[in-house]
Amino acid sequence: MIRTILFALGLLSLIGVSVVFGLGPALFEQSMNRLTVDSQPSVDSTTLALHKTLVIGDLHADTALWQRPIESRSNRGHVDLERLLEGNITLQMFTTVTKSPRGQNYEENSSEAFDNISLLALIQRWPAATRESLAERALYQADRITQAAADSPHLQVVLNQDDLENVLARRTAGEPIVGALIGTEGSHALDVDVDNVDRLYAAGFRMMSLQHFFDNALGGSLHGESNQGLTSFGEQAVDRMIALGIMIDVAHSSEAVVQDLLARHPVPLIVSHTGFQGHCASPRNISDATMELITTAGGLIGVGFWDGAICGDDVDSIVGAIRYGIDRFGLEHIALGSDWDGAISAPFDAANIAQLTQGLLDAEFSEAEIRAVMGGNMVRFLKNHLPQGG
Numbered sequence: 001m002i003r004t005i006l007f008a009l010g011l012l013s014l015i016g017v018s019v020v021f022g023l024g025p026a027l028f029e030q031s032m033n034r035l036t037v038d039s040q041p042s043v044d045s046t047t048l049a050l051h052k053t054l055v056i057g058d059l060h061a062d063t064a065l066w067q068r069p070i071e072s073r074s075n076r077g078h079v080d081l082e083r084l085l086e087g088n089i090t091l092q093m094f095t096t097v098t099k100s101p102r103g104q105n106y107e108e109n110s111s112e113a114f115d116n117i118s119l120l121a122l123i124q125r126w127p128a129a130t131r132e133s134l135a136e137r138a139l140y141q142a143d144r145i146t147q148a149a150a151d152s153p154h155l156q157v158v159l160n161q162d163d164l165e166n167v168l169a170r171r172t173a174g175e176p177i178v179g180a181l182i183g184t185e186g187s188h189a190l191d192v193d194v195d196n197v198d199r200l201y202a203a204g205f206r207m208m209s210l211q212h213f214f215d216n217a218l219g220g221s222l223h224g225e226s227n228q229g230l231t232s233f234g235e236q237a238v239d240r241m242i243a244l245g246i247m248i249d250v251a252h253s254s255e256a257v258v259q260d261l262l263a264r265h266p267v268p269l270i271v272s273h274t275g276f277q278g279h280c281a282s283p284r285n286i287s288d289a290t291m292e293l294i295t296t297a298g299g300l301i302g303v304g305f306w307d308g309a310i311c312g313d314d315v316d317s318i319v320g321a322i323r324y325g326i327d328r329f330g331l332e333h334i335a336l337g338s339d340w341d342g343a344i345s346a347p348f349d350a351a352n353i354a355q356l357t358q359g360l361l362d363a364e365f366s367e368a369e370i371r372a373v374m375g376g377n378m379v380r381f382l383k384n385h386l387p388q389g390g
């Protein structure tokens with residue numbers, strides 16, 4: 001009898017383990033990366049005709065975090081190569097998430113809180129090296145992008161000006177090709193070692209965000225406890241990033257970090273995924289005054305597609321945030337920063353981004369505005385800030 005019970009218990013735990021490791025990652029992602037609508041409204045032929053001629057770019061997607069092939073179509077999440085091609089998207093920045101506090105919120109998070117990515121790495125069976133090292137987690141996700149590009153003729157990692165020109169030329173020639181850029185989401189991914197800036201650069205990272213949801217060794221998060229500015233390690237790290245030509249993303253950084261950074265290096269920064277405090281008074285968004293410091297220094301702002309940034313979960317809310325951004329900060333500074341696959345709900349996935357073109361046309365945006373926001377500004381920024389040469 002005892003043996004039967006032990007056998008039954010053993011069998012149950014085996015089934016439990018196989019559910020966690022087999023179906024777990026898919027079920028988990030399905031619960032995190034969602035759509036706010038069940039079906040997509042139709043897009044009119046005028047919109048589609050314009051949409052096909054746009055060069056479209058997005059500054060932020062956390063796709064590499066999830067255990068599914070990036071190069072083949074998935075029925076979950078928001079982004080994969082096929083859906084990027086279907087949506088006529090030419091450039092996608094893939095950001096790597098390395099630590100996320102339990103109970104994550106926009107108000108205040110402790111850097112000591114239980115780390116959800118440890119658990120996700122375990123159920124997704126990431127390599128052992130990712131258990132202790134956040135740098136290894138970033139490198140592992142970057143490697144997934146690089147491998148996907150090696151496996152598909154339709155995906156190319158963009159490391160420099162030549163790669164960018166190549167992708168744009170192939171696109172213009174009608175070839176189905178997407179350029180992938182790689183960035184960090186929070187530079188706790190450096191494991192408090194400035195040499196890791198070079199290591200990540202060598203692995204293809206061309207944008208580094210400084211903070212995520214908690215204060216780290218570089219400085220305060222917008223959602224942390226200290227609200228502090230750049231630390232001395234943060235100064236060393238940004239000095240090295242700028243020396244290498246890495247673009248710096250201050251999405252999630254405290255306003256003090258932004259101010260300290262711009263005082264030290266008045267360079268064009270990126271805010272890869274955000275809304276505007278003057279449009280949506282959410283603790284996710286920095287003040288318009290700090291945003292203006294960024295745009296005055298030539299910065300590029302990626303408008304997010306989710307409720308926490310734009311105070312609404314539909315296309316009109318994205319359009320409203322873009323309108324506000326253009327009117328308040330100037331057309332040349334406004335781009336897209338979806339936060340697709342970043343545990344958010346969006347009104348459309350990469351395949352259906354023509355919904356946004358439709359929304360912009362319906363709101364009587366000019367063609368020049370639409371071209372600039374949908375990708376023209378991102379392309380110009382990359383042409384000015386990616387490293388030269390091959």
Ligand SMILES: [Zn+2]
Pocket residue numbers: 185251252273339342
């Ligand atoms: Zn984020």
